[in-house]
Amino acid sequence: DAKTTQPNSMESNEEEPVHLPCNHSTISGTDYIHWYRQLPSQGPEYVIHGLTSNVNNRMASLAIAEDRKSSTLILHRATLRDAAVYYCILNKAGGAQKLVFGQGTRLTINP
Amino acid sequence: ETGVTQTPRHLVMGMTNKKSLKCEQHLGHNAMYWYKQSAKKPLELMFVYNFKEQTENNSVPSRFSPECPNSSHLFLHLHTLQPEDSALYLCASSRGLAGVEQYFGPGTRLTVT
Numbered sequence: 001d002a003k004t005t006q007p008n009s010m011e012s013n014e015e016e017p018v019h020l021p022c023n024h025s026t027i028s029g030t031d032y033i034h035w036y037r038q039l040p041s042q043g044p045e046y047v048i049h050g051l052t053s054n055v056n057n058r059m060a061s062l063a064i065a066e067d068r069k070s071s072t073l074i075l076h077r078a079t080l081r082d083a084a085v086y087y088c089i090l091n092k093a094g095g096a097q098k099l100v101f102g103q104g105t106r107l108t109i110n111p
Numbered sequence: 112e113t114g115v116t117q118t119p120r121h122l123v124m125g126m127t128n129k130k131s132l133k134c135e136q137h138l139g140h141n142a143m144y145w146y147k148q149s150a151k152k153p154l155e156l157m158f159v160y161n162f163k164e165q166t167e168n169n170s171v172p173s174r175f176s177p178e179c180p181n182s183s184h185l186f187l188h189l190h191t192l193q194p195e196d197s198a199l200y201l202c203a204s205s206r207g208l209a210g211v212e213q214y215f216g217p218g219t220r221l222t223v224t
Contacts, residue, residue, distance in 0.1 A: 001117075
């Protein structure tokens, strides 16, 4: 399975944009890029996913590099509620759903 | 509220006890999953069920026994557990198996004494 690399932790301020990077240099053509987050004392929560094009939803935006070897999750205006561990995961299209979680990035939001 | 509920939320059991964890999804999904999250370790996939049939067993010890009577319910039967089995057990569901998002429950915090 292709692996992802994320910084262990990041810190940002409330109401500012946050850019969470993820490297996946061994990504294959059929791998989707998924992002989940886990708030304290809760199960993981789906955030967004994409294949090649940038994606937007009500929670965040996903910017995917042209060579697909990296991606960035963008929180446009962070709130205290966005403090969580963010996971970048590759998952093959058309195959068994097998999310392999790494250590993720622990995001701290300062008031 | 994700549409996936788990009971109990907390469980303390001795090594000789038998207990069961329950998961129910109200989303009309057909795939369900059990994950384990130990302290300071990444989430680990344990089992996958699709339309009540087990499609994945990630080398889980036999003291963990899953059961999926229908697409909405998933159980994890526990017996003769070890202290190192103490962890957060998470259930998830998805619309299918291929590349779609999973919805997680809040988890059961299990402590084995």
